[in-house]
Amino acid sequence: MKKPYPLPLLPHTFDAESELTFYKKVVEASSVLEKLKQKIHYSLISESFLQLLTLHESVQSTRIEGTKVTFSEMLEDEIDQKKDWEKVEVRNYQRALKIGVEIIQTGYPLSERLIRDIHSELMKDTRGSTSAAGEYRTIQNFIGPTKQLKNASYIPPEPQLMGEYMANLERYINGHPYLDEEMDTLHPLIKAAIIHAQFESIHPFLDGNGRLGRILIVLYMLQSNIIDSPFFFLSEELEKEKFKYYIILNGVRALNKDEPDWDSWITFFLNATIRMAERQFNKLEQAERLYKEGLNKLKQPSTEKVWGALFKYPIATVHQIVNDTSLAPVTIRKSLNELVHLKMIYGDDRKRNRRFYHYDLIRIMND
Structure with missing residues (x-):
């Protein structure tokens, strides 16, 4: 009979050789993220680009969970607002991410309460366990290819332990109020990887753990000042390597091993961060070039304004552009x-x- 995994509490310590390997990757990742941050700061289309990145992240994170909806379909959905469950999940993700970002940017910590509030938003009107939205699970769950426990690939800790595990995670995220912060020497990028993996291993909710765990990456990066606005998201890269992501994540749970393999997970996370930051930098560079080339072809200020609005709404109606520019409909149509x-x-x-x-x-955006 398979049993729940006795997940170790945080913090986790690493030997000097592992930390040195991590820090070589951290230096590279920090450099690419800083380059992207500066690019965002001075971009003429940064506000529009951030909006599109948020939508793209929402699509990619929900696709990891099995939805088929595409970025283009969600651009159409901004006009249609259909009650299709897949689109509802993407819209919920957008709102949940926005709520979390605003709370962190206001100066509040990444707390258990915030995590539960975000979960409530994620689960509104969805196919999952909406009755338990915002509440830690009270029954045993498991991860596997079927609905039978005997086929489970991973069984998270027992439900009565959720409070203890989540309190420990919150303390790890924010530091212990009575201990010197200098005791925590790990770089925030390494901690972001640990926080995500530990949350997924706790699996505190009946549904939505994967999506929420990926939101936590962004929120912790914001809280720890790795990024200063929500310009970096990892889900696109994780979706591209979905099966490798799950296999390596399972490694931290010591499944079929003598001890948890944190080294492989943290190395995978840092490599994914580097690739994703480079990809987002290239996307912004291409979008900027497209915007400037377009401006060079235009002579009327009103048309330039409409051209700019189309970088926020790549699928648009006159009504949307009216709301964004305050130009008259007849001018916009022209x-x-x-x-x-x-x-x-x-x-x-x-x-x-x-x-x-x-x-x-x-x-x-789709490249």
Whole structure:
């Protein structure tokens, strides 16, 4: 009979050789993240780009959990707002992420209460256990390919231990109020990897643990000043290596091993951070180039303004652009027709509420 895993509490200590290996990666990751941060600060389209990144993160994180919805479909959904459960989950993720970011940026710590509040937002009107939204599980759960315990690949700690484990995680995130902070010598990027893995191993909720655990990465990076705005997300890279992600994450649980393999997980996490930061830098660079090349083709300030709005709404209606620019609808239609004529965007065949597609920007975001 398989039993719940006796998950060790944090902190976890590493030998000097492991820490040296990590720090070589940390230096590289910190450098790439700083380069991306500076690029965001001085970009002409940073606000629009951050909005698109947040949506893209929401899509990729929910896709890891098995949804099929795409980034383009969610751009359409910003107009349609359909009650499809997959789209609801993506919208919930966006709102939950926004709530968490605002709380951390206000100066409040990443606490158990905030984690439960974010979970409540994630689970609104979804296919999961909405009755337990925001509440730690009171029954045993497990992870596996079937709904039978005998086939479980991992059985998290017992439900009565959730309070102890989550209190320990909160203390690890924020430091002990009575101990010297200098005792915690690990770099925040390494701690971000540990926090995510420990949360997933605790698996404190009946559903939504994966999505919430990926939100915690962003919030901890914000709290620890690795990033100063939500410009970095890891889910796209994790989705690309989904099965490797799960296998290496399982390694920290000492499954079929003598002891937890934290080294492989932290190395994987840091490598994924480097690749993702480089990818986001390249996306912003391409989007900036597209924006500037477009401006060079335009002469009317109103059309330039509409062109800028399309970097926030790559699939747009006149109504959306009115809300974003305060230009008159007739002016916007004229500008959109000019952009279509220049083949900078494309319009569909609707007679009413025509939609305009900024395909070059969508391609950049999907690359």
